[in-house]
Amino acid sequence: MNKCIFRSMGLLLVILFSPLCLASTGADALDLTSSGVGYMAILVFVLAYILVMGEEVLHLRKSKPVLVAAGVIWGMIGLVYAQHGMSHEAEQAFRHNLLEYAELLLFLLVAMTYINAMEERMLFDGLRSWMVNKGFSLRQLFWLTGILAFFISPIADNLTTALLMCAVIMKVGGDNKKFVAMACINVVVAANAGGAFSPFGDITTLMVWQKGILGFTEFFDLFIPSAINFLVPAFIMSAFIANEKPKANDERVEIKRGAFVIIGLFLLTIVMAVSAHSLLGMPPVLGMMTGLGFLQFFGYYLRRTLNKSLARKRALAEQANDEARLHYLGSVVPFDVFNRVAKAEWDTLLFFYGVVVCVGGLGFIGYLSLVSHVMYTQWDVTYANIAVGVLSAIVDNIPVMFAVLTMEPEMSHGQWLLVTLTAGVGGSLLSIGSAAGVALMGQARGIYTFGAHLKWAPVIALGYVASIFVHLWLNSSLF
Structure with missing residues (x-):
């Protein structure tokens, strides 16, 4: 039985880290988007974020799963790049993410x-x-x-x-x-x-x-x-x-x-x-x-x-x-x-580290380039920025905005202001969409709830849409 388990694990590692799955996209990066490592990185991040979203139910601080996910994702990246003799490139990419976080x-x-x-x-x-x-x-x-x-x-x-x-x-x-x-x-x-x-x-x-x-x-x-x-x-x-x-x-x-x-x-x-x-x-x-x-x-x-x-x-x-x-x-x-x-909010600061490093790892793998190509090339850029705000109501706006900044699409200042607005206020659509909402669910436990907030979501969405139209009209010269 144990031999079967070890063989299965060995086969999984071969599939994940096989050089046949990889392609070079340039002098300093490998395209891992269609490799086992890439798929595993997405799975790890999604599982970590499910645990983050269940913080109130599980009573598990949100920093823990993303810290582990960050280590696993970059550990897999480091192993693949070491196999290709490109450890320096992976190290420099990680240091770049670390410097952004440190500031x-x-x-x-x-x-x-x-x-x-x-x-x-x-x-x-x-x-x-x-x-x-x-x-x-x-x-x-x-x-x-x-x-x-x-x-x-x-x-x-x-x-x-x-x-x-x-x-x-x-x-x-x-x-x-x-x-x-x-x-x-x-x-x-x-x-x-x-x-x-x-x-x-x-x-x-x-x-x-x-x-x-x-x-x-x-x-x-x-x-x-x-x-x-x-x-x-x-x-x-x-x-x-x-x-x-x-x-x-x-x-x-x-x-x-x-x-x-x-x-x-x-x-x-x-x-x-x-x-x-x-x-x-x-x-x-x-x-x-x-x-x-x-x-x-x-x-x-x-x-x-x-x-x-x-x-x-x-x-x-x-x-x-x-x-x-x-x-x-x-x-x-x-x-x-x-x-x-x-007394600083260390759980939030460590959660921020995990998010920055995880999203940075997915970007280094190549996924953010794919998303950027779809959202900011195939979609109208205004619709893409509005979608970012809606997404931030479900997923915390920190990884959403960090992903956009990592993609760094070509946009006018008016569009950058738009995505800043939508990512900031889009979290109000649901109680779990912002740190303020999550904190108040704990402070006013049993009174301010997900359901109580959801009841007024159509009214909040009306304000969300109105603010976008006002920005498009008032700051039209910036587009």
Whole structure:
């Protein structure tokens, strides 16, 4: 029995790695698209992505399957190229993918660290408390959380923004499941739409900017189409929200010292990243890492002056006989920037590595060239870019956009803006189509669900179509 198993495995390896299956497409690449290795690579990637899509059911972090798939795909590529005496070519291709990922990793890590620092300084809690205690009606809160999500996500990211707004919604919505579900849908659409007109709003826009295809200011041409994408479904959905007021909440939140300085440093860091890319021709990550250094220096200042600041505040609290404040001051801990780094969304960052390396491997095999030829040669390019958005509702928009960037089809700036828009907002069509939607299904478990989102999919699709038409009309000179 064991001999049969080993013979079968040996036969499979012969079929997969047989040189007879391969053809050279150039001096530095082999065409593996019709070989056993190519078919096995697609199978591995598909199986990994099925596990990713089942994250909520399986409770398996999405980074695990794609990390393994990346290793298997490039391991097979390396074995074939070694057999042909072309190990150097495979190594260089992998290093190219790794460099692309490293730049994006460091960029995102700095952005996440700043967002976590703001969260630690209680900025987001302060915003939530203000909104809850202002006595807004449910319909006003529906609009307020949506508008804030639309305008915060270009600076932060759509995931962080959606989680913040969902915390507010859950706090004020209470047992009103209908309001919570509809407001969460609105926030997901708004956060994804807001992230589409900024290089910092979504990983896909960041990839397009760092690739040098679109300049920093060119993304702002998508502001009105993105706003339409959010406003069309929001207007329709708001008509179904009751105009009643929720119960007031007496929650008291004190924003910690240095919070607004950190906001200023984050804005300065963004300016440095843009300047490094636009003025110096350097990668934006140079400005971001310099900004991380500024945050570390400010963290050092906060630690050095903490005792003096606490002594002053304790004296004031003792004079006012404020026991609650004295208890709070006794629990204050020094600011540590490396704790903020540790709290970055590492599962997302590692998932991003797996996706970049997997898609890069499929591109090196030759599949992306085939797809590019079909979509961007045989199809109308506008229809192809619209299809990319629909696909991103089923498959995460990161691999979809990375595949398009790897194919790098010949397109006008108007078309590149179109695919950036559709990949960014297309994920709103389904709850599993974006990181914001998946995160909120976990945060509002049992209330904001796949089915609840699907019920409003036709309305969201109306906004998707409207935003495309507005872009085609408004930015017609760019095509």
